Amino acid sequence: MTPPVNTTRSPLNATRSNENLLTDNPELYEARFPDADRLAGRWAEDCLRRHDAGARVLDIGCGTGRDAAHLHAAGRTVVAADLSEAMLAYARTHHRGPDYVRADLRDFDLHEDPVDTVVCLDSALLYCHTNAELDGFLASCRRSLTPGGLLVAEMRNGAFFLGRTELLDAPAVNGFTWQGTAYTSTTTLSVDRTAQLLRRTRIWTADDGSPPHEQRSAWRLLFPQELRHVLAAHGFEVLDLHDGPGPRTEPAWQEGAGPGERTDQDRLHLVARLTRHD
Numbered sequence: 001m002t003p004p005v006n007t008t009r010s011p012l013n014a015t016r017s018n019e020n021l022l023t024d025n026p027e028l029y030e031a032r033f034p035d036a037d038r039l040a041g042r043w044a045e046d047c048l049r050r051h052d053a054g055a056r057v058l059d060i061g062c063g064t065g066r067d068a069a070h071l072h073a074a075g076r077t078v079v080a081a082d083l084s085e086a087m088l089a090y091a092r093t094h095h096r097g098p099d100y101v102r103a104d105l106r107d108f109d110l111h112e113d114p115v116d117t118v119v120c121l122d123s124a125l126l127y128c129h130t131n132a133e134l135d136g137f138l139a140s141c142r143r144s145l146t147p148g149g150l151l152v153a154e155m156r157n158g159a160f161f162l163g164r165t166e167l168l169d170a171p172a173v174n175g176f177t178w179q180g181t182a183y184t185s186t187t188t189l190s191v192d193r194t195a196q197l198l199r200r201t202r203i204w205t206a207d208d209g210s211p212p213h214e215q216r217s218a219w220r221l222l223f224p225q226e227l228r229h230v231l232a233a234h235g236f237e238v239l240d241l242h243d244g245p246g247p248r249t250e251p252a253w254q255e256g257a258g259p260g261e262r263t264d265q266d267r268l269h270l271v272a273r274l275t276r277h278d
């Protein structure tokens with residue numbers, strides 16, 4: 001039977017090819033990447049407690065706002081920022097508590113009181129594709145932080161791809177159902193060695209009759225030693241840098257688990273302190 005065609009409401013029809021389907025449709029984002037136990041927010045709060053962080057937090061690249069709202073519920077005063085207006089609108093209504101503002105993580109100045117911690121989760125930092133953008137991010141963090149403030153980040157690990165091809169060999173196919181429509185994403189990753197980027201092509205299909213939608217994006221392939229070097233250059237001391245356990249590792253982080261000691265697997269977890277504030 002031919003599936004019904006829903007040309008007005010389907011997110012696939014409403015999203016242009018250069019746009020990000022999930023970023024532009026935050027409900028879909030949460031359906032595709034559920035975190036009902038708020039593991040990422042709990043892991044971030046655990047990092048803050050272990051390192052005696054003050055109350056004020058900026059969550060940059062906050063997405064749907066669920067981690068920011070978790071930190072708010074834990075008693076923090078949270079400003080949360082993203083580039084996507086759709087994400088911010090969703091966050092303001094679905095994850096209330098934080099103050100949501102629009103900012104580009106590659107160069108931001110929120111003109112607010114300095115915060116005690118900048119949090120940047122799920123590879124948002126890797127949208128800094130060039131060294132200049134990475135410098136812009138860290139200079140912005142430095143401007144926004146109190147002396148002794150923390151940077152807590154969680155992202156893919158560029159070093160994982162050295163000598164390993166399992167994530168590159170074949171497209172990854174994922175499916176989920178949202179509001180009665182079954183969505184399938186077919187994701188192909190490739191390494192651009194010159195730009196040091198992990199490039200992603202994702203083709204979306206839905207059983208509501210809408211045509212396939214292709215989107216492209218990229219993450220910086222950032223290596224642990226490179227990260228240490230650029231952090232030191234910006235006045236940060238690395239307190240933790242490890243591949244897990246974390247909110248998106250297998251097995252996942254659990255309450256009470258401390259940081260690991262290696263940086264070999266697919267994810268990197270960083271806690272750094274701003275020790276030079278010039």
Ligand SMILES: C[S@@+](CC[C@H](N)C(=O)[O-])C[C@H]1O[C@@H](n2cnc3c(N)ncnc32)[C@H](O)[C@@H]1O
Pocket residue numbers: 023040060061062063064067081082083084087103104105106120121122123124127
């Ligand atoms: C993978 S999502 C992670 C969202 C959230 N941190 C989480 O863990 O659920 C990446 C987010 O970064 C945002 N983003 C991408 N480029 C950005 C930029 N230049 N400045 C600010 N946010 C950006 C996207 O809009 C998206 O919400």
